[in-house]
Amino acid sequence: MKFAKIAQKLALWSGSPKTFLGAITLICLWGLSGPIFHFNDTWQLIINTSTTIITFLMVFLIQNTQNRDTDILHLKVDELLRVTKEAQNAMLGLEALDLKELEKLRKHYRSLGEGLTIDLDGTVVQEKGQQNLKNC
Template identity: 75%
Template sequence: MKFAKVSQKLALWAGSPTTFLIAIILIAVWGLTGPIFHYNDTWQLIINTSTTIITFLMVFLIQNTQNRDTDILHLKIDELLRVTKEAQNAMLGLESLDLKQLEELRKQYRKIGEGETISMDVAPSGDKPKSNLDQC
């Protein structure tokens, strides 16, 4: 649980404009020190090693936050399915299906949707479309 909280805060920090600016400044400082170190192997190794370590750690951080966001979306969709009378509640258990079963279900839904068209001139409720899409 602590890892989830820490990773969420780190992900927010890592994705901020301030962090991006810090990274640009660090790269610029590294580049400007090139002449001082005569662009030697150690100078290049510093940036290569630093970026490799940061990238390696960020993969796990991003995966953790992505898993969390996916779980949240699934829960929200599950709740919408649960309260919608016409929805098939069987959809709530899709996580237990294997890849072959999911593909078969996807084919069934494509078949249901074949021949159905959506008119862009009329809103789904039958009302005229709103000219300003920012309005609800």
């Protein structure tokens, strides 16, 4: 939990306009210092090493905040599914499905979008422009 709180605060800080402006300022100062250091290898190594370390650490920070945001989004959608009478409550457990099962479900919903309604067991319930074929 401590890491999540720290990661969230760092993500907010690193994504702020002030931090971005600070980074641009540092890069400009580094660039302007080039003639002073005669653009030598150490001068170049400073920016290369700094940006590599920052990028490496930011990958973990971004992944943590992305995972958190995804979890929050899933919970919100799950709650909407739960309270909607017409929703398929079976959708609440999609995380447990493997890729083949998800692709099958994706095809099912793609066909719904094309005007063909299919029951979860695969039987056609309603076709575009026709009356409901199944008694509800």
